[in-house]
Amino acid sequence: MEFLGYLVTGAAAGTLAGLFGVGGGLIIVPALIFAFTLLGLSPEYITHLAVGTSLATIIPTSLSSTFTHHKNGNVFWPGVKLLAPGIMVGAWLGVTVAIQLSSAALQMVIGIGAIVIGLRIFLSKKGESGNQGALPAPPLMFSGGTLIGLVSAIFGIGGGSLTVPFLTRFGMGMKWAVGTSAACGVPIAIMGAIANIVLGDKIEGLPELSSGLVYWPAFAGIVLMSVPFARVGARLAHRLPAVVLRRLFACLLFAVGLKFILGS
Template sequence: MEFLLYFIAGAGAGILSGLLGVGGGTVIVPMLVFIFTSLAFPEQHIMHIALGTSLATIIVTSISSARAHHRKQNVHWSVVRLIAPGIVIGTLLGAALASELDTTVLKCIFAVFMLLIATQMALNFTPAAHRQLPGKLGTASMGSLIGLIASLVGIGGGSLSVPFLIYCNFNARYAIGTSAAIGLPIAVAGATGFIITGLAEGNLPQYSLGYVYLPAFLGIALASMLTAPLGAYLAHRLPVAVLKKLFALLLYVVGLKMLWSLV
């Protein structure tokens, strides 16, 4: 039954990723928190394990997504190479910072982030293109910020990197494709950071590799790989604008529920 729940979470994340272009972490993290709580995982580690496991699953989905966008020539690899060092540094710092934060603080950070993403989706806000991509230092600095936030909330960073690239005069197709490739260094560095910091902790569940819970990783990764193409297929046949608003409503509920649980 436990593995079935992970498979369902991964299937939902894959479909939503392909359908709405949202990161799987927005679905995976709250579902993992719910499952780990019901399994009586140590309360002080629940959010850390959810974040680390989410980032580990994104390694698999980002490879698949980046390959698909590469075949369609939607990835600016020169930009990926330019931003990747900052991404890796920021993501590793985020994982180290998360290991020092209480799970209550991490839940609060995640909940507030969900409310912000929900508002962006509900308003369908896209930044206007105002400038070109900054130089090496500016791009690396922005990459560090994206990586830091992505690591703290367990996502692939698309909700941050896509608006940044559009702001820098990328059209939406190239912004989404390049963001998909940027998700790989975020996921690899983030998962590595959570594994390393988790190895120093005791009282973790059996089958954990640091803060990555392997049964959840396997179930979610397998399911999301299978269902992401289905989401992309449905995107051409369903009213995506309406679905985005409905998903924004769901994110509001998840974010507010997580905040309420902290009261």
Template sequence: MDAAAQQLAWHAPSVGYVQDVGDPNSLSLTIAALLLAGAGAGFAGGLFGIGGGFVVVPALVFLLPMLGVDPVQVAHVAVGTSLATIIFTSIRSTMSHAARDAVDFSVLKSWAPFVALGTIFGSLVADRISGAELAMIFGFGVFAFAIYFLRPAPRVQKVAVALPTGLPRAGIAGGLGLVSALLGIGGGTLTTLVMTACGSPIHRAIGTAAGMGAIIALPGTIGFLFIGFGEPNLPWGSVGYVNLPAAIVITFMSVLVAPLGVATAHLLRPAVLRRVFGIYLLVVGVTMIAKY
């Protein structure tokens, strides 16, 4: 075991803890925690146009050992499973935003190929780094987003009257997919920033960002299925680095709650919620960095 793996194993719960999963109380608590994570992901996804990975990944990092995930593989399984849940959360949120005519499908179609390529590349990068390194990338990424949400709602300066085309579009979209795959997120915050900076109304940017989540999550999930295929010591129900039981439980609740977040986004000024979410991200980011 290399130094990074030893560091990860030192801080993560022992796999031996999975012996308690058969206990009804332990299993019930795990399922309840997964449902709670799904509710938080669904609400955040609808409200901010994000895929919910900032909620799902940290929850899975602490819950997956209870499902038998080797501590060395926790970060990879957390990111892969998070991406799988984002597929359905994103579709549900997009449908709700589309009902309010707040989704620019032309943007989704034109950006999709480049975003997908970036996501696939991000999955390949994840395959080349250790679980501890992947967790650290997530921690610093979350910390950066926490700063964004904790700032007063930014008055984004418009830098263009339309979204970029050609090589700039390919570069931005590819980078969006790469970062999102490494963090296990839907890329909603970055998509919203780019669209508003290029003149899109905020609600239309959020609705379109929700759709971008599925474009990122589908190839990302396939990538983590592929790079984790054949890995030893994965728990029951895992296909590659995607744990299907955890994904199903989280998705069930997030799909139910996502429309509530969408309704809140269209009815309220979410300044307070931005700060609450920012504080949550700050705690998660610092905790992940300290843990690994």
């Protein structure tokens, strides 16, 4: 029954990853917290273990989603190259913060921000044409990537809820932004997972079959379903009208914001 729950979580997370350019952590983290609580794991590290495991599962999910978006011509690779260095620095810093500090206040800030950004995207008429847009200067891209990586690593997400608004803010079309965001989820997940394994290795009392703050049974169950379903979501994103995709993404941000606010 435990493994079945991981499979269902993986299917839902994979679909979201492909459809919206997120890593699926928006579903994975709360689902794993619930599962780990039922297993009787220590509440002292349940949230951290859920975040670390989520980031690890996002690696193959984002790769699968990115491959499909690339085939559809929706990944702007120059933007990925500019964001990736800052993203990796921010991801390591984010794990460091998550392990040492309480994230309640930051959850509230991100929750409010997600709702504000979601409302703006829902009402905006930009981003319907699918243009690549004009990216800001490299220093701003590095700073933006660092913030995206930092926040994403703290919450165990692929960064789509931050990367997509960041890119559309500079005129990138929604489908381009979703595909590029999916590609940016790969360095977030890789660096975040490595940091959770390395920095989490010093935590005592973690369950067997885990490496630091990554629990491998949950990883296996989620990845089995998230990878194929990420391709399904990416195909849907390519076929849906941009206005529909934008509004669906805005609704997802509303849900994320409420979850962060109510959970803080």
